[in-house]
Amino acid sequence: MGRYVARRLLQMIPVFIGTTLLIFLMVYALPGDPVRGLFGDKAGSPQVIAALRHEYGLDQPILVQYWNYMKDMILHGDFGTQIASGRPVTDVLGDAFPVTFRLASLAFAIEVVLGIALGVAAGLRAGRFTDNAVLAVALLFISIPVFVLGFICKLVFAEQLGWLEPNVNDSSDYGQLLMPAIVLATASLAYVTRLTRTSIAENRRADYVRTAIAKGLPKSRVVGVHLMRNSMIPVITYLGTDIGALMGGAVVTEGLFNIQGVGLTIYQSIVRREGTTLVGLVTVLVLIYLLANLLVDLLYAVLDPRIRYA
């Protein structure tokens, strides 16, 4: 087990280098120059442009830029500075990640609790009315675009009923984050529901479930422990990747509800060609993805004793 984890951690290094380099090259390949962009329609003074380009090392070959950037990041935890504002990228990340983290955890909680509950309910009554009703709702959630759902929610709950604020003005208030979290969770919730339902319906007829029932165990224990534990494997796999996706920020949802999170920061960095900010963000996201995946693989062994990592 320990050796397996160590091997997995070592495998992260090339992935990490590859992804950051790719992002760096992609930003570099886009037309446009972040320093020139500061001046918009007006032409700036060439001396100042040159001075700024020099300060941020933009006048050096791209691979040298990448090398310096990674060196600073790994040795000093220095993610560089944002070109326009002159703020350290770590500050920018520190602003954006907590916001997205709150939103993502709320959305994640919603999709886990509701998704699994609906999935189990549907799976245990496979082929009956409940199953079909849940299927219909899930398909509806998958097929409605996020911004449509967002607008409908705003109209109904904020403007018509006045239960909630239309937008987030204070990102530390979970009450305000509730509506965007629900909107963000719907699509994933539908997937979780479908995966759980299929898995439960399949395993319901498995031998070990029949044995458990024959032993006279109460139904709650049969479903809650024996059946669930085995059925969760595909669901956990999906949830693991979804953590990464949620933490990557939802550009549409964040924009819709005025949430200044990771998604918007990424979008703005692309528009302004802020390579350093972008790579900093992506670096953190890659780490989150890799760790979430590792966690999922380790959970397999916990859930199913037949899976062993030597």
Added chain:
Amino acid sequence: MRGAKSAKWVAIAAVVALAATACGGSDSDSGDDSNAAIDPNGKFSIEVGEPQNPLQPANTMESNGSIVTKALFTGLVDYDSTGKIEMMNAQSVDTTDNKTFTVKLKPGWKFHDGTPVTAESYVKAWNWAAAPANKQTNSFWFSDIDGYADVAPEKGKAKATEMKGLKVVDDNTFTITLSTPLPYFVYKLGYEVFSPLPESFFKDPKAAGEKPVGNGPYKFVSWDHKKQIEVARNDDYQGPNKAKNGGVIFKNYTNLETAYEDLKSGNVDVLRQLAPRDLPVYKQDLGDRAVDQAYSAVQTIAPAFYTKQWKGIDPKVIQGLSMAIDRKTITTTVLQGTREPATGWVAKGVLGYQPDLGTDIFTYDPAKAKALIKEGGGVPGNKISIQFNADGGHKEWVEAVCGSITKATGVACTGDSKADFQADLDARDAQEVKSMYRSGWVLDYPFNANFLRDLFGTNSSGNQSGFSNPEVDKLIKEADAAKTQDESEKLYQELEKKLPEYMPSIPLWYYKVNAGFSEKVTGVKYAQDGDPILTGVQVKK
């Protein structure tokens, strides 16, 4: 089952949409009922994006930062809504030869940290901002001052740290000497780059950009990045524009749609602009609180004169293209009334603006357009393209302009879309525009030279089209050499009247502010740059 369910959803959405339009505007509260009790210490909030740069006056170039620095700093002069100069921190700015200006300050002004505002505060600040080593984006604004070339040479190391054209006479007097006379230089002084800076700024400019200490009508309170910036009224302020409210909260919004929703639900008080989505309904929603007025900015399309297509073109061809654009219809339909057809190169609200240049090139006349293009030898290749940035909401009107041109003259016309503004600028800087490009110009100072000299002189900073004409250059030189500001303004007006003969660009329309404010505030007025005048806003009890 599924069908029934989604149909129901659609029905709900439709009902909701109907209800929303039906009940909008039913409660039209009068925007300026003067009998409402005013709370002189009330704060109000305004929609602003996160400033791109630190809040240093010489470093803010975009509207999100400049609206904040303008609240915190007061320069020597400002201007009223007609473009006339008003003295602010300056008692007087006098000159006899348009080359040396003597500035006398009003005594007794203080920075927010209690230190006095002296002549030194200005001279030191300008020298600091002009030096390329300090990387201030607006540094080229000092290029008129004698000695700028030594501080910021085109090539090589700086020969001096101070511009020799700036001299402190005593605590409240200093002189500015320009490298060449400029009769309207006082106008430039209204730009926030010419603000004074306190002594504490130079100790740690970076910190000052995060927590600015100014001399303006508002004091800085806090900046919570990407959330809000708060400023409070400066009670010791001596200027004529003392704030009529307790302070301002600049609230950060991700986009204009969310800001408008918050305006309706009372979470923000003043907007600067609306999203296209809300234009059809905002007057109905807000009643008297809807704002619709012109500001000093113009949208043009410019031929790239460095291309084979436009090199040495007969201006008659460009006149013809201008007459093939049905400005009136496009502004009222595609642009939903957010723009006004242009009748010249200089925008409204600028000193020297002329409503009529005595030419018909801005009128839609397909027959004449065709004739002019033919007279001028036709459009090379008989097709044009208009470059624009896809992220700026320009696609619709570019297509409409193209359709109008093709319909009237038979010249094929397409939009050449660049992914975003950065890519668009990149192509312009590298002189890679294929045919024509979209360009916009918002005033820097309300004097007509800003819309003419700074764009169409061969070596002007804003000239990106490669337009170069010895005659125009000569007229610019003459206007700049005029004895008085009035004379200079007149000469520039004459130049503008002559521009149809050269057609450096095709003006399309003037911008308008389409915005609104909440029931909590009154007295919301907008200035030439399209921003609300913060100090005049009053908060109701």
